[in-house]
Amino acid sequence: MAMTLDKPAQTTAGRPTWRVAAGHFIKYALLLLTVAVFLVPMFWMFSASLKNLQEIYTFPPQWLPATPKWSNYVEAWNAAPFGRFYINTLITTSLGVASEVTLGTMTAYAFVFLPFPRKDLLFLVLLAALMVPIHVTILPNYLTVARLGWLNTYQGIIVPGASAAFGTFLLRQHFLTLPREVLEAARLEGASHLQLLIRIVLPISRSMLVTVGLLALVSKWNDFLWPLIVTNQTRMRVLPVGLAYLYQQEGTNQWGIIMAATIFVVLPILLLFIWAQRHIISGLTAGATKG
Amino acid sequence: MATVLPRVHSPAKRKGIRRDHLLFLAFVAPNFILLGAFSYWPLIYQSYLSLTNWDMISPTKRFVGLGNYHYMVTGRDFYRVLFNTFYFTGAILLGSIVLGMALALLLNQRLRGRTAARAIIFAPYVLSGAAIGLVWAYIFDPVYGLMRIFLNLFGIASPNWLVDTTWAMPAIIIVYLWKNVGYSAVIYLAGLQNISQELYEAAKVDGASALQSFWYITVPQLSPVTFFVSVTTILFSIQAFDIIAVMTGGGPVNATTTLVWYLYEEAFISFRAGIAAAVGMLLFVLMLMITLFQVYFVQRRVHYS
Secondary structure: OHHHHOOOOOOOOOOOHHHHHHHHHHHHHHHHHHHHHHHHHHHHHHHHOOOOHHHHOOOOOOOOOOOOOOHHHHHHHHHOOHHHHHHHHHHHHHHHHHHHHHHHHHHHHHHHHOOOOOHHHHHHHHHHHHHOOOOOOHHHHHHHHHHOOOOOOHHHHHHHHOOOOHHHHHHHHHHOOOOHHHHHHHHHOOOOHHHHHHHHHHHHOHHHHHHHHHHHHHHHHHOOHHHHHHOOOHHHOOHHHHHHHHHHHHHHHOHHHHHHHHHHHHHHHHHHHHHHHHHHHHHHHHHHHHO | OHHHOOOOOOHHHHHHHHHHHHHHHHHHHHHHHHHHHHHHHHHHHHHHHOOEEOOOOOOOOEEOOOHHHHHHHHOHHHHHHHHHHHHHHHHHHHHHHHHHHHHHHHHOOOOOOHHHHHHHHHHHHHOOHHHHHHHHHHHOOOOOOHHHHHHHHOOOOOOOHHHOOOOHHHHHHHHHHHHHHHHHHHHHHHHHHOOOHHHHHHHHHOOOOHHHHHHHHHHHHOHHHHHHHHHHHHHHHHOOOHHHHHHOOOOOOOOOOOHHHHHHHHHHOOOOHHHHHHHHHHHHHHHHHHHHHHHHHHHHHHHHO
């Protein structure tokens, strides 16, 4: 990755060294400034989560608390049932991701390796679904879920978003690049499609599967509007909705506690991102350059 | 269609193909059933609802024809909502292109630590909008917020950001851009790395300045990327909800009420299903038009260039 980022070496001959140095200085200054714009708000969130009220209400603000007030985290955890919110989010996210990856894999496999008349048209029908985001259809989908008796249930949160359109698209693009000879050979030896999928296609597509899974995970974890609509009991709220609920309860003067609760929501994804950022970024740029 | 070609298959092979067709159906069925039930059916149902007057409780829906659409376009709030939506989307579009390209150009320089910088700029994109919205609600506090110090550096007094009808929308725009600009920067960066270095070398031989190379090579070469960024930015920003929900709730008055927030309010606060359905259909048509425009444009580019 670092290699592809590098441009071929450019000759600096013919330019006075002071101009090269000045150019470098300006570029580094800009880079530092940019990084600060993105890091300072994050730092502010962490530092505020450890401040007492007095430290929050001073101007000019203090960058760091004198003594970290860890009890903000305890108070936030008790101010709203965050344990329950975590369980809800873990359940809806993991089942949602599992469903999107499974359905995406099966659909993409079928479109690439199985015959069907006019399957290109069918694929367009699938892609067109990307144009109907849940935000446009919240009302009729809410009514469907209500009629099924699924309000305030996990299936109500999970099922309407369980289909895979973008994931199928990414996986199909990837499957098209796989060496067909290997699969044909295995077919001739009598392997069934299910065996092919599990023994050959899945193992050699691990990296793309991880990417699709991570993209799904991030979007399900952060999902706000849909879980907000189909739940109205506190015990069924997911983390982002629970956070907004806490904010309403505590009002705008308990910033220390609210920032601690914000970290409950953000930290798992932040750690995941630090660990797997390459997979996430490559998935999104692959979708862009191949779309 | 298959019968036109006189292809002869042995009965065993024909049976195999039939079995593969069935297998295809079995593999795609769950996904298509879900898409049918929760993407396509709701559109049909919603277009019906948009022709009725219903409070979401009473057992009967009264048919009112185009009454809801008429109500929508003659209501005073509606144009404010439409204006807000275009204001928000337009500002995000401009910011994503200009800042996204600028950040990508910076990250494309041979600088130490740029891989880490790329990750830092991109990180907010994967975080919860509700959480980011709260962090910034605190930063925008007119008395104790970080933004006040920043503005003080330039001798500017802080506005009452989130409770001021003039400044609430710019505040939301800043937060949305801060969270999402990393996405367009990363896409632009990938685009920059696809530009052939030979073009720049040739321009250099011809004596072009850095600015000329940028204007006559980089910008036109990036135009497909700019197009992709524009379409995705419009489609995503039209749907923005969580940041608005935690920071302003569509207010003050209705200064940050966009179409999606308006739809949510009509359906789940005012319980006017017919109006909400009409707003939903309008949103859908808007997004459909943008997508069709994209499909048309991309196809033309592929065919004629």
